Amino acid sequence: MKVLHVITGLAAGGAEQQLRSLLPHLRASCEVAVLTGHGALAEAIERAGVPVHHVGMRGNRDVRAVGRLARLMRGRRYDVVHTHLYRACVYGRLAARLANVPAIVATEHSIGHRHIEGRRLTRPVRALYLASERLGHRTVAVSPSVVERLAAWGVPRRRMVVIPNGLDGAAYRFDAGLRRSARERLGLAEDAFVVGGVGRLEPVKRFDRLVAAMPSLGRATLLLVGSGTCEARLRDQARALGVDRRVVFAGESLDVRALLSAMDVLVAPSAEETFGLAVVEALASGLPVLYDSCPAVDDLPPGSAPGARRVPPHLLAAELSALAASPPARLAPPDAVRFYDVRRQAEQLESLYLRLLGASPTEKER
Template sequence: MKALHVITGLGVGGAEQQLRLLLRHLPVECDVVTLTNPGAVAEGLAADGVRVTHLGMGGNRDMGALPRLTRLIRSGGYDLVHTHLYRACVYGRLAARLAGVRAIVATEHSLGDSQMEGRRLSAGVRRLYLASERLGRATVAVSPTVAERLRRWGVPAPRIEVVPNGIDLTGFRFDPDRRHRTRRRLGLPEDAYVIGGIGRLAPGKRFDVLIHALAGLPPDHWLVLVGGGSEESLLRRTAQEAGVADRVLFTGERPYVPDGTPGPDLPSLACVMDVLASPSPEEAFGLAIVEALASGLPVLYASCPAIEDLPADPAGLARRVRCDAAEFTAAIAATRARGAGSRTTPEAVRHYCITRSAAQLMNVYATAVSQPLSPSPRKAGSS
C-alpha cells in the first residue's frame, strides 16, 4: 500500500508531531504534502526519510492549489489519501476524488464544542466540513468525545472510527539524569518546584490562568511554558504585571523527538517538571497530559477526553480542576504537599501506546482500500 498524507502545515504542533510519530510506526510507504508552512516538523520528516512536498498554498481561497494537488495525487499512484486538519481535509478530499484515488481517510484532531483549531465553529465552517466529509470513506476521531461531537454535527456514525493519538512510552520515561542536566541547562534553581504548561500559546489554552496561579504561590515555584504562538507577548506582559516574570520561562516550540534542534526536546522538559497543569477548558484529546502521565507526572487539568476515556484511573495522578487561577493555586499547593511520586508510567497510559494506535489505523486503511470505488465528483455530476 502507498499512502499520501495531506496536512495544512508542518510547524511544531500536536497534530503535526503526531503525524511524524505515526509515520515512524506505520508499515506503509508514505509521502506527505503540506499545503503551507513547511516548518520544523517537515525537516524532521525529511530526516526520517519521508518525502515532503510543499504545495505553496497562498490562503484559504487559493483555488489554484486544488488542481496542483490533484495532479500530484494522480502522478503519485497512491492507494490511499489521509488528510489532517481542516483546510487539508477540505482540499485534500476533493483533490483525491478528482484524481480517482481508491480510498480517502481523514483524522479529526481538534474538534471542540465551540471551536476547531482555534476558529469559531460557524454554520459556514460546519457546512463546508460536512460537504467535504462525504467525499471520504472514513473520518477518524482521536477520542470517543470527538466521535460524539462528529455525530452531533451530522457525520453518520458508521463513517466514524475512533483511533486515539499515540505516544512514545519509552521516549517519555522519566530519567533523573536527564532531569538534572536539563534543569541546569535552563538555569532553574536546584530547589525549584516546576509547574509545566505545554501547548500552543493561543487564547483557548488559557495559560494566563497559570501565570496568575503562580503569583499566589511561594517564590520557589516556577512556571515553564513549552510552545509558541500568537499569545507569547501578551503572556510575557501578564507575567510582568503579576510580578512573576522572573519565575516564568518560555522555551518556545520543542520537538517530540530529538532531531538536532538546539535546546531540549519535549521529553527532557517533561523530566524537568514537578506537575503538569492544563487550564484549557476545551480539548479534543489532551495529548500533553497523556505524555506527562507517561513521564510519571501528576497532572491538573480542566479538560482532557483522553483521561476520561481511559479504561482505568491512571494511578490517581490526574485531577480535574476548574479553569480558575485560585483553583489552580490551591491544587498545585496540594499536589506539592503530597510529595513527589515514583515517576513511573501508570499502566493505564499504555492504552495510548503509538504502536497500538498505528495498528488500529492500519485496520481503518485496510477497510477503506477494500471497498469499491464510488463515482468521482466529476463523473457523478455528468450523469
C-alpha cells in the same frame, strides 16, 4: 500500499507531533504533503527518510493549492490519502477526489464545542467542513467525545471510526540527566518547583490561568512549551503580575522528553480537548497532572491514570500550592500509557486502509 498524509502545517503542535510519531510505525510506504510553511518537524520527518512535499499554500483562499495537490496525487499514484487538521481536510479531500484516489481518510484532531483548531465554529466553517467530509470515505475520531461532537453536526456515525492517538511511552520516560541539562539550559534552579504547560499558546488552551496562579506559588517557576498568538499577551500578563522572571517561554521544541523531565507537575487548563495528548505524554514521564478537560483520561475505566486529576479552575492555585509545598515523587507510567501505544494505533489505521481498499465503491460511500 502507498499513503500520502496531508497536513496543514508542520509546527510543533499536538497533531503534527502525533503524525511524526506515527510514521515510523506504519508498514505502508508513506509520504507527507504540507500545505504551509516548513518547520523543524518537516526537517525531522525528512531526516527519518519520509519524503515531504511542500504545497506552498498562500492563505485560506489559495484554491490553486487544490490543483497542485491533485497533480501530486495523480503523479505519485497513492492508494490512500489521509488528511489531518481543518484546512488540509477541506483541500486534501477535494484534491483526492479529483485525483481518483481509491481511499480517502481524515483524522479529526481538534474539534471543540465552540472552536476547531482555535477557529470559531461559525456556520460557514461548519458548512465547509461538512461538505468536505462527504468527499472522504471515513473520518477517524481520536476519542468517543469527537464522535459525539461530529454526530451532533450531522456527520453519520457509520462514516466515523474511533482510533485514539498513540505514543511510544519509552520515548517520554523520565531521565534525571535530561532533567539537569534542561534546567541548566533554561536557567532553572535544581531545587525549583516547576509547573509545566505544553501546547499551542492560543486562547482555547487558557494558559493565562497558569500565569494568574503564579503570584500565590512563592518561588515556583512556570515553564510553557509551545508558541502561538497569545505569547505576547502572556508575557504582558506575567509582567503586570510581577512574575515575569518566574515564567519561562521555551518555544516550540522537538525535545519534549527533556522538558517534561524538567517539570514537577503538568497542568492542562483547556476546557475543550478532543484527546489530550500532552496529558498522556506527561503521565509517561511520571508527572502528576492537573487538567480541566481530557477525553484520553475520562474515556478510560476509573483508575487507569491515577496521577491525573480534574481540577476546577477556581481551585487550581490552591492545588498547585499544595504540590509545591510537598513535591510528589515521580510516578510509574500508568495503564493509560500502555493503552495508547502508538503501535496499536498504527495497526488500527492500516487495517482501516486495507478495508477501504478492499471495499466496493458503494460500501465506501455508506
